[in-house]
Structure formats: structure tokens, C-alpha cells
Amino acid sequence: MKKTNIEGMVYMCLTQERKKEIEQKANSFRQEADTEIDVILLAVSKGFMVMSANFPEGNADGGIIIKKEKGTITKQILVEDNLDSYQQRFIIAHELGHYALHYDQARISEKVTFLHMDTHENKTEAEQEADFFAACVLMPAQHFRELFEDLSSRIGDHKVIINILSQIFRVPIPAVMRRVSEVYLLEAKLNEQR
Numbered sequence: 001m002k003k004t005n006i007e008g009m010v011y012m013c014l015t016q017e018r019k020k021e022i023e024q025k026a027n028s029f030r031q032e033a034d035t036e037i038d039v040i041l042l043a044v045s046k047g048f049m050v051m052s053a054n055f056p057e058g059n060a061d062g063g064i065i066i067k068k069e070k071g072t073i074t075k076q077i078l079v080e081d082n083l084d085s086y087q088q089r090f091i092i093a094h095e096l097g098h099y100a101l102h103y104d105q106a107r108i109s110e111k112v113t114f115l116h117m118d119t120h121e122n123k124t125e126a127e128q129e130a131d132f133f134a135a136c137v138l139m140p141a142q143h144f145r146e147l148f149e150d151l152s153s154r155i156g157d158h159k160v161i162i163n164i165l166s167q168i169f170r171v172p173i174p175a176v177m178r179r180v181s182e183v184y185l186l187e188a189k190l191n192e193q194r
């Protein structure tokens with residue numbers, strides 16, 4: 001099984017205002033706030049074909065291609081085949097983040113393709129934005145917080161709680177850990193401003 005560090009980073013570059021904006025975009029992008037979001041169906045509903053790929057080791061673990069040929073726009077998301085399903089879900093949601101946040105349809109032409117491959121070696125601001133978008137799509141804040149608090153009232157062991165949340169939301173454990181701190185950090189900041 002290949003390793004990816006997609007879920008291992010923090011959002012150093014992003015301001016609270018930008019995060020709030022991304023969260024709102026993610027909420028309207030995903031529409032319903034179910035726990036069990038099918039991220040492939042979500043991508044398909046936005047006109048994407050989702051395909052698995054075998055990237056050379058360490059080269060990439062996902063990508064997005066939007067191109068225009070003979071007047072028709074085709075949209076594809078590629079995801080490394082040799083990753084577990086939780087990682088793949090996160091990567092697909094991350095690519096949708098690039099689509100929702102960084103893609104400009106007006107700039108696409110027969111000559112200009114929107115192409116982005118994710119190596120996840122350097123985490124630029126755009127990468128952090130796409131990761132944050134993915135977390136918002138896969139773990140909507142309010143629902144996430146309710147479940148976290150419910151579990152915390154019944155289970156003492158933090159590790160066990162994180163594990164359960166990882167299984168409920170079907171995302172990698174580090175992504176859950178980061179979401180816990182994000183959701184509470186955001187809340188603390190909002191309270192400060194009140």
C-alpha cells in the first residue's frame with residue numbers, strides 16, 4: 001500500500017476568513033448534509049468522470065483535468081489505485097476543491113487545459129485550500145461537532161473517539177484529528193469576535 005501525506009498537513013497559510021469562505025462554498029457544493037456522502041457520485045453530479053490510475057511511485061496520488069475539445073468540455077478526476085478507500089475519498093474531495101475554488105471556466109479553450117496533479121510534496125496555499133475544502137465536504141462542521149460531543153460524553157478515550165469518527169466519515173485518521181482542532185478553533189475565534 002502506497003503512503004500519502006495528503007492528510008498530514010496543517011493550514012498554515014489560510015486565514016480564518018478564508019476558511020469560513022471555503023466552508024460556505026463546500027456546504028453549497030455538497031448541498032445535503034448527510035454523513036454518508038458518496039464523493040464519487042458528487043463528482044459525477046458535477047460532470048466528472050472519476051478514474052483510477054497507477055502513477056509512478058511518489059509521483060502523484062491524484063489529479064484533475066478539464067479540457068475543451070471540439071467545443072465540448074470534458075472533466076476528469078484521477079486517483080491513485082493503490083491507496084485505501086478513505087485516502088481515495090479524501091483525494092477526490094481535494095480535487096473537487098480545486099474545481100470549486102481554483103477553476104475558471106472562462107479561461108478554458110481548445111489550447112488551455114486546466115490540469116493539476118497532486119504530488120503533495122509542497123503544500124502551497126492552493127493545496128491547503130483544497131485540503132480544507134475536502135475536510136468541509138467530507139465532515140460538515142455542525143454534524144461533525146454533534147457527533148464528536150456525543151461520543152465524548154460517553155467515551156473517555158480520545159483515540160477511540162477519533163477512530164470511530166474516522167469510520168463514520170470514512171476519512172483517514174489524521175484528517176479527523178485535524179478536523180477536531182479546526183472545528184473548535186473556528187468556534188473559539190468566532191466567540192472572540194462576538
Ligand SMILES: [Zn+2]
Pocket residue numbers: 094098116117118126127130
Ligand atoms: Zn491539489
